[in-house]
Amino acid sequence: MRPADLISDKLLEPLGEGALAFFAYIGGSGMLLFKTFLGLFTLPWGRWLACMVMPWRWKELAADRRWNLIADQMSKVGVDSFPLVFLTALFTGMVLALQSAYQLQKMSAENYIGSLVALSMTRELGPVLTALVVTGRVGAAITAELGTMRVTEQIDALETLGVDSVNYLAVPRMAALLIMLPVLVIYADMVGILGGYIVGVYKLGITSSMYMNMTWDPLRIKDVLTGLFKAAVFATIITGIACHEGFETQGGAEGVGRSTTLSVVISFILIITADCFFTALFYFVFP
Amino acid sequence: MIELINLYKEFGKHPVLRGVNLTIRDGETMVIIGRSGCGKSVLLKHMIGLMKPDEGQVIVDGEEVSRASGETLRRLRLKFGMLFQGAALFDSLTVGENVAFSLREHTPMEEPEIQARIVECLGYVGLSGIEHLKPAELSGGMRKRVGLARALAIKPRVILYDEPTTGVDPIGADAINRLILRLHDRLKVTGVVVTHDMVSATKIADRIAMLHEGRILQVGTVEEIRSTSNPVVRQFILGVSENEEGK
Ligand SMILES: Nc1ncnc2c1ncn2[C@@H]1O[C@H](COP(=O)(O)OP(=O)(O)O)[C@@H](O)[C@H]1O
Numbered sequence: 405m406r407p408a409d410l411i412s413d414k415l416l417e418p419l420g421e422g423a424l425a426f427f428a429y430i431g432g433s434g435m436l437l438f439k440t441f442l443g444l445f446t447l448p449w450g451r452w453l454a455c456m457v458m459p460w461r462w463k464e465l466a467a468d469r470r471w472n473l474i475a476d477q478m479s480k481v482g483v484d485s486f487p488l489v490f491l492t493a494l495f496t497g498m499v500l501a502l503q504s505a506y507q508l509q510k511m512s513a514e515n516y517i518g519s520l521v522a523l524s525m526t527r528e529l530g531p532v533l534t535a536l537v538v539t540g541r542v543g544a545a546i547t548a549e550l551g552t553m554r555v556t557e558q559i560d561a562l563e564t565l566g567v568d569s570v571n572y573l574a575v576p577r578m579a580a581l582l583i584m585l586p587v588l589v590i591y592a593d594m595v596g597i598l599g600g601y602i603v604g605v606y607k608l609g610i611t612s613s614m615y616m617n618m619t620w621d622p623l624r625i626k627d628v629l630t631g632l633f634k635a636a637v638f639a640t641i642i643t644g645i646a647c648h649e650g651f652e653t654q655g656g657a658e659g660v661g662r663s664t665t666l667s668v669v670i671s672f673i674l675i676i677t678a679d680c681f682f683t684a685l686f687y688f689v690f691p
Numbered sequence: 692m693i694e695l696i697n698l699y700k701e702f703g704k705h706p707v708l709r710g711v712n713l714t715i716r717d718g719e720t721m722v723i724i725g726r727s728g729c730g731k732s733v734l735l736k737h738m739i740g741l742m743k744p745d746e747g748q749v750i751v752d753g754e755e756v757s758r759a760s761g762e763t764l765r766r767l768r769l770k771f772g773m774l775f776q777g778a779a780l781f782d783s784l785t786v787g788e789n790v791a792f793s794l795r796e797h798t799p800m801e802e803p804e805i806q807a808r809i810v811e812c813l814g815y816v817g818l819s820g821i822e823h824l825k826p827a828e829l830s831g832g833m834r835k836r837v838g839l840a841r842a843l844a845i846k847p848r849v850i851l852y853d854e855p856t857t858g859v860d861p862i863g864a865d866a867i868n869r870l871i872l873r874l875h876d877r878l879k880v881t882g883v884v885v886t887h888d889m890v891s892a893t894k895i896a897d898r899i900a901m902l903h904e905g906r907i908l909q910v911g912t913v914e915e916i917r918s919t920s921n922p923v924v925r926q927f928i929l930g931v932s933e934n935e936e937g938k
């Protein structure tokens with residue numbers, strides 16, 4: 405074999421195939437995301453909101469099939485995630501307080517622990533840690549469920565019954581996570597601050613009023629809002645990747661395992677990358 | 692009428708359909724036979740637009756399924772009911788919810804009517820009183836019959852059956868054969884049945900088509916197929932393996 409052939413066979417061809425697969429992946433998940441958001445915007449949100457604020461119309465809401473799909477998912481992805489988010493955020497808040505105490509005590513600046521915990525939680529750790537925990541718990545579950553439905557032909561069955569599988573499966577999950585992830589993030593922020601408070605007040609001897617002052621003082625509404633914006637981006641990443649991996653599953657139980665792992669890994673990487681990107685963006689563009 | 696015109700389909704480099712031509716007339720029961728893995732399920736999935744051919748056309752009542760997408764395809768699919776080889780019941784829903792699925796999605800029927808239709812359809816397949824069970828609690832044969840009940844619920848004009856009697860006990864299988872016959876005789880439903888159960892095939896078929904190496908080898912009435920001189924078809928319907936044939 406000539407060296408030139410060797411290069412083209414062993415290097416260029418796999419490289420070309422890899423690039424092709426990469427772009428096919430981007431195209432596929434982008435297309436799914438587009439369809440999902442299209443479905444999301446055509447849902448009757450106005451009517452549902454009206455029903456929600458008028459208790460005598462709750463019956464109508466409870467009988468709505470589309471709404472029930474979303475409500476089911478909200479309870480599965482959101483409500484059931486609270487305990488896990490509680491533990492993660494509480495211990496993160498405590499560790500943050502302890503670690504910063506280690507540094508700040510040298511400068512007798514313990515009082516700033518409250519500010520440090522509050523800002524790190526709302527701007528950074530609240531959204532990112534919650535997103536990572538939810539990826540492991542919810543993203544994996546979505547991919548496993550949709551993947552199993554794919555390999556057992558349930559998604560085909562859905563289509564033969566005249567139902568659009570993206571609207572029926574992906575849209576409610578996206579809606580649920582877009583609503584619930586920001587709620588979980590706010591909850592994580594508060595629990596994290598509570599964790600810092602426990603350490604700061606009961607262990608490091610900062611007075612309660614001092615700690616609370618130092619918590620609220622530096623916090624701007626902008627800090628919370630950027631955290632919530634990140635939460636929405638992460639929710640899109642988690643559901644988008646999880647649904648795409650689920651729909652594209654092939655090859656029985658083994659395939660379901662493979663796509664579930666892949667779903668979690670890809671989401672992790674994208675979340676960390678997107679976080680870095682948006683943190684930089686907020687830092688440099690909207691200081 | 693379902694017309695399959697020169698269908699080609701390959702997966703990777705592995706050709707499965709290599710020029711299938713077949714016409715299924717309104718109201719007839721067409722049985723498609725062939726060895727496992729020869730592409731029978733793939734062929735059925737082309738008829739309902741779950742798979743797109745690489746080349747060729749699928750035409751149902753003058754409309755091209757193989758080109759349709761979105762809303763058009765969904766409307767075309769409502770003419771069909773499909774029983775999957777593995778039943779493909781929604782395992783997050785109960786048996787009753789599975790059967791009622793398309794009614795709740797596509798019709799304005801009220802709850803009492805829907806319940807009545809569930810009972811009726813489960814009655815057809817000989818499985819009354821299991822509305823509240825989950826698919827995981829059923830045997831393979833029962834799941835298949837529930838799958839058939841789900842396909843019947845919306846009263847489709849065409850039903851595609853993928854191995855309806857495989858894995859079902861002889862009595863259940865007979866019930867399914869009778870049901871297919873009754874749908875054919877009384878309701879003039881068009882049926883496409885994939886099977887390698889020759890007993891069932893001879894009972895229910897108006898015509899039988901044999902799929903072999905990606906093409907339709909022969910089409911004919913039960914009698915024509917029985918008295919065929921084609922060695923491959925003979926071998927299949929007599930159920931002899933190659934070595935025995937060679938003796
Ligand atoms: N989605 C798919 N991807 C790749 N290969 C497939 C797919 N579906 C079917 N095949 C292949 O097509 C061939 C025919 O399959 P099938 O139609 O299920 O056979 P059968 O006649 O037993 O129903 C098999 O070799 C199978 O591996």
Ligand SMILES: [Mg+2]
Nearest residue numbers: 731732776853
């Ligand atoms: Mg098959």
